Structures are given as C-alpha cells and as structure tokens.
Amino acid sequence: MQQHTTSYGPPHSDRPPERHRLVRKLQSITDLTAEERQALLDLPMTVRSYARGEDIVREGDTPSECCLVLEGFACRYKLLPDGRRQIMAFHTPGDMPDLQSLHIGVMDHSVAAMMPTQAAFIPHTSMRDLTHAYPGLLHAFxxxxxxxxxxFREWLIGVGRRDGHERIAxxxxxMLLRFRxxxxxxxxxxxxxxxxxxxxxxxxxSHVHVNRVLQDLRRDGLITWTNSVVSILDWEKLQKRALFDATYLHQVHEAAA
Known part of the structure; x- marks a missing residue:
C-alpha cells in the first residue's frame, strides 16, 4: 500500500535536494547545460512512499508515468510461475527504472522497494514535452x-562465467561507482x-555461497558490510578480485571519491 502521495506545485528553482539526484545521475554520464538542468528540476512530479518489499511498478501494468527513485533503494525483478525470483538490476536514487515505458506500453517485469523508498512519478506527456523542447535531454535519456x-550485459556475463567471489566483488x-x-x-x-x-x-x-564469499571478502580486508552499510577498505584489491573494468558504466565525469 502506498503510504502517502505528494504533488509538487508550479515550477521554481528551489527544489528539495533529492530532486537533484536525476540531474546528478545524468551529469555523471553526459554534459548538461544550465537550462537542461533547470528543466529537469522543473518537471512535474507526484511523490509516493513505499515500504520494503512493496511493488512500485508491477508486471502487466500499462504506465502513463515514468518512475524516478528519489530516496531509498529498489530492484527490478521477475517471478517465475512457481514463485522463484530473478533480480535483474538494483536501482539507486536518480535512476528511472521504467523509462522504457515511454515507448513500451506494458511492463514485462516489476520494480520493488528494498527499503523505505520515495519514488516520483512524471507524466509521459511531460517527458515527451521535455525531450521535444530540449533535444540534448533526449540524447541524455x-x-x-x-x-x-x-x-544487463555485464550481469549476464557474471551469472554465466564469473565464479562466486568475482560475481559478488x-x-x-x-554499486560503489553508481552511488558515487x-x-x-x-x-x-x-x-x-x-x-x-x-x-x-x-x-x-545459494544463500550459503553468498555467506561464505562475504566472509572471505571481510577476512581479506576488502570490505565491511554491517547493518546494510558497505564500506570499501581496499578498492584496488577489490577490483582485482572482481576482474572489474568500469568501462560499461560509461561515467564520463569522474565520480567523487
């Protein structure tokens, strides 16, 4: 059940700081002009709150709005008929997990909150008007x-070819680079x-395999992971353990350390 809904009023520059996540996310992968940044901040949004485990968008929905994660954490997933679940992506604030709904009418998977999460909903008509008025934002999206x-391709390689330590590392x-x-x-x-x-x-x-790998990463001094808080202790060694190449994230502006 959605806990509460808030609609923002007329456009103005004094926006809540979480609304800047979309601007920051797009700026990490491309260049934006001052006018484009302001246009993003001025988008009409209806904000809804979700509890952990609650669906934000469901498979089979026919959305008329795009969802933007403002605060919290979400996942993209699909259920098999017998209830088995495949998580296909994690989403941080600034992500728009159902941006494809602008062009694909029916959701073929679900998006759920993984902690108390605020999501903003932007009408498709507003998104189309925005990208028509600002072609640079069309290219950014x-x-x-x-x-x-x-x-997705990198995750597929992980499931198909990486061992357990490489997958988790x-x-x-x-996720560190995406949160940065x-x-x-x-x-x-x-x-x-x-x-x-x-x-x-x-x-x-398996749960047992995940537990063993996390213990190994902690024991080797690469990370700590306590009460949902992850700290990277040795970034170079963690990348080496993961065989990690960040090229696929295409972050054109160096992430803050």
Missing amino acids: WRDTLIDAAI HLICE GVDLAPNDTFKMPVTQADIGDALGL
Missing part, C-alpha cells in the same frame, strides 16, 4: 537507456539494504 543495457564495485555518481558514497561507504537471499536472487548463488 537515450544514453542512460543504453548504459542500462550495458549493465563485481557487484560491490559497480549521485554523491551517496562518502568515504567509499554506501547503504545497500539487501539480504543474502537478495544477492543470491540477483547473482544466481
């Missing part, structure tokens, strides 16, 4: 969609509220 596809490396991209990884520390079962559903590993 297209680039974001292509990077989303690149992340690679995921942690990826929206200024949410101070001192290489970020909040990732997922269970070991969630990691298993994302990476095709």
Whole structure:
C-alpha cells in the first residue's frame, strides 16, 4: 500500500535536494547545460512512499508515468510461475527504472522497494514535452537507456562465467561507482539494504555461497558490510578480485571519491 502521495506545485528553482539526484545521475554520464538542468528540476512530479518489499511498478501494468527513485533503494525483478525470483538490476536514487515505458506500453517485469523508498512519478506527456523542447535531454535519456543495457550485459556475463567471489566483488564495485555518481558514497561507504537471499536472487548463488564469499571478502580486508552499510577498505584489491573494468558504466565525469 502506498503510504502517502505528494504533488509538487508550479515550477521554481528551489527544489528539495533529492530532486537533484536525476540531474546528478545524468551529469555523471553526459554534459548538461544550465537550462537542461533547470528543466529537469522543473518537471512535474507526484511523490509516493513505499515500504520494503512493496511493488512500485508491477508486471502487466500499462504506465502513463515514468518512475524516478528519489530516496531509498529498489530492484527490478521477475517471478517465475512457481514463485522463484530473478533480480535483474538494483536501482539507486536518480535512476528511472521504467523509462522504457515511454515507448513500451506494458511492463514485462516489476520494480520493488528494498527499503523505505520515495519514488516520483512524471507524466509521459511531460517527458515527451521535455525531450521535444530540449533535444540534448533526449540524447541524455537515450544514453542512460543504453548504459542500462550495458549493465544487463555485464550481469549476464557474471551469472554465466564469473565464479562466486568475482560475481559478488563485481557487484560491490559497480554499486560503489553508481552511488558515487549521485554523491551517496562518502568515504567509499554506501547503504545497500539487501539480504543474502537478495544477492543470491540477483547473482544466481545459494544463500550459503553468498555467506561464505562475504566472509572471505571481510577476512581479506576488502570490505565491511554491517547493518546494510558497505564500506570499501581496499578498492584496488577489490577490483582485482572482481576482474572489474568500469568501462560499461560509461561515467564520463569522474565520480567523487
């Protein structure tokens, strides 16, 4: 059940800071003009709150709005008929997990909150007006969609070819850079509220295997992971353990350390 809904009033420059996540996310992958940044901030949004485990968008929905994660953490997933779940992506603030709904009418998967999460909904008509008025933003969203596809490819390689240590270390490396991209990884520390079962559903590993790998990464001094807070202790060694190459994230502006 949605807990509350808030609609922003007429456009103005004094926006809540979480609305800047979309601007920061796009700026990490492309250049934006001052006018484009302001146009993003002025988008009409209806904000809704979700509890952990609650669906934000469901498979079979026919959305008339795009969803933007403002605060919290979400996942993109699909259920098999017998209830088995495959998590296909994690989404940080600044992500638009259903941007494809602008062009694909029916959702073929679901998006759920993985912690108390605020999501903003932007009418498709407003998104189309925005990209018509600002062609540079059309290219920015297209680039974001292509990077989303690149992340899917990298996850597929992980499930198909990487061993358990490489899969989990690679995921942690990826999430650090994505949280850095929206200024949410101070001192290489970020909040990732997922269970070991969630990691298993994302990476095709058993709960026991996930537990063993995390213990190894802690013992080797690469990370700490306590109460959903992940800290990277040795970035170079973690990348080496993961065989990590950040090219697929296409972050054209260096993420803040």
